[in-house]
Amino acid sequence: MGFPMNQERQRRTKPLPIRTCIVCREKNSKRALIRLVRTGQGIQVDPSGKLEGRGAYLCDRESCWDRALSGDLLGRALRVSLTAEDRERLKQAKPQP
Ligand SMILES: [Zn+2]
Numbered sequence: 001m002g003f004p005m006n007q008e009r010q011r012r013t014k015p016l017p018i019r020t021c022i023v024c025r026e027k028n029s030k031r032a033l034i035r036l037v038r039t040g041q042g043i044q045v046d047p048s049g050k051l052e053g054r055g056a057y058l059c060d061r062e063s064c065w066d067r068a069l070s071g072d073l074l075g076r077a078l079r080v081s082l083t084a085e086d087r088e089r090l091k092q093a094k095p096q097p
Helices: 062-069 073-078 084-093
Strands: 018-020 025-029 034-039 040-047 055-058
Touching: 025 062, 034 073, 040 055, 040 084, 055 073, 062 084
Parallel strands: none
Antiparallel strands: 018 025, 034 040, 034 055
């Protein structure tokens, strides 16, 4: 694996991309939110923000992760049913306070 060395596409003239946490609906800069992506291997956390696929954003609040994982919010956002495996993987990825 290693670190992705993709070229930076940021432009100084562009405003920061804003994303919305799917649970609390709070808007924040893309970098402050955690991107989850639906991939062929299930739902993955995408720290690089560059994975292909349908994505959803969560803020770093534990309560948002709990709600996203316990209900069907995340599944609805990604248009997929979360498997037990997905929930388990995402629980591991949950930001620690
Ligand atoms: Zn949130």
